[in-house]
Amino acid sequence: MSKCEQCIVRELSSLKALTRDELLKVSSCKTSHIIKKGEIIFEEGENVNGIYCIKDGVCKLTKLSGNGKDHIVKLVTKGELLGQRSMISEEPVNLSAVALEDMEVCFIPKTEVMRFFDKNNQFSMNVMKTICGDLKEADDHMVNLAQKTVKERLAETLLYLNDTFGKNEDNSLKVQLSRDELASIIGTATESCIRLLSEFKKLDLIELNGKKIILKDVNKLKKISE
């Protein structure tokens, strides 16, 4: 079992506030997991008795809507924590987490985390700030969904993927989403998403190579996204 003291993630998440002693405790009670692409970490409605720390990989947080379709609420990646909201609210998780690529995660039981909340003020504050950041992001996202067209939202999402997760050596977006998943982020029908991607391709704004997407004209995409 790998040690938290040496884990790179420790520097990224709220966990960076933990002391050496506290980290040793986490090390001894955490469990490590390899999660394959497509596998479910947890599902909406489940009781998750702790938090997941993402050591590597990206996952999507989805919520089932009334019409039976999944909506992708957020993408979460290396260095971030999952399940904080649910743990604090003492409620089942309201979102499902599914791996978009192979992942490495550690699970830290609630009992341990709650102890840090009591003892380590800086840790509490970090978690709070993270959740506040999520809330702000959610507000922004909400306004975009309410006020922007599908085309604007697609352009914006492509830029977001580029800025947040970067690109491979061949310049294609690192996070590979299916058309269906892309549609479920921007909130539209899969066909509409595909059609707009084709349009962007014709306008030479992007290049499509199977699932790979290469942004060719970031400035024009920015203009479209407004």
Add this chain to the structure above:
Amino acid sequence: MSKCEQCIVRELSSLKALTRDELLKVSSCKTSHIIKKGEIIFEEGENVNGIYCIKDGVCKLTKLSGNGKDHIVKLVTKGELLGQRSMISEEPVNLSAVALEDMEVCFIPKTEVMRFFDKNNQFSMNVMKTICGDLKEADDHMVNLAQKTVKERLAETLLYLNDTFGKNEDNSLKVQLSRDELASIIGTATESCIRLLSEFKKLDLIELNGKKIILKDVNKLKKISE
């Protein structure tokens, strides 16, 4: 100046965790304000150095979108706190707060509140839970905006207003919104909102009397909202 120890609001918000001594402190440093309908409490981008405690009235939290239109992100009412996220994140507020009716609010300076964060764990926990609740709500709202039709969203919003803020003696919704504001909650053009209200009226689901809206068939509205 009225005293916090006797204020009804004290039982509602996160402040209920405060001790008698802490409440006395708040009493002595808070400032009370009467805010008239339509007046601004704070504006997006401002630095608000503390939190507002709503003693009476309802306000809207709005965010300006790219196209210059305001989107109503949330309605906040008696017993709730404003400006918590901004205070914790140590950032300017990301939303504007505008009174929908005459309001009574108290302002508690940040320095005081931060002291409670350090000393009173239950208070921190309450604030955290509130923010987590807001985040969950935001997730739900996001999915609705992305997946539901305008008609479904209108029905849902009417039911929400009814359930959350109740009705007057004449059965009309207590919170009176202009058509424009209603449209800006559900994320549509004012004309579309008006048109759908007319449609609901023709179907005998609601009654319209100027700004007053009376829900006549809650069950059918529920079915429409899905």
Add this chain to the structure above:
DNA sequence: ACTAAAATATGACAATTATCATATTAAAAA
């Protein structure tokens, strides 16, 4: 009370987006 301004309402039309049908291509399984 009267005038001006704003909010509500409705029609006509255009633009956007969804749905259904059907190729085509890519990926997975036999």
Add this chain to the structure above:
DNA sequence: TTTTTAATATGATAATTGTCATATTTTAGT
């Protein structure tokens, strides 16, 4: 490899929603 299945792509069309014009009603200001 071959077959089967799933994902991507595109056309045709319908439904939804937005925009502009304009009338009517309500509200606010003098």
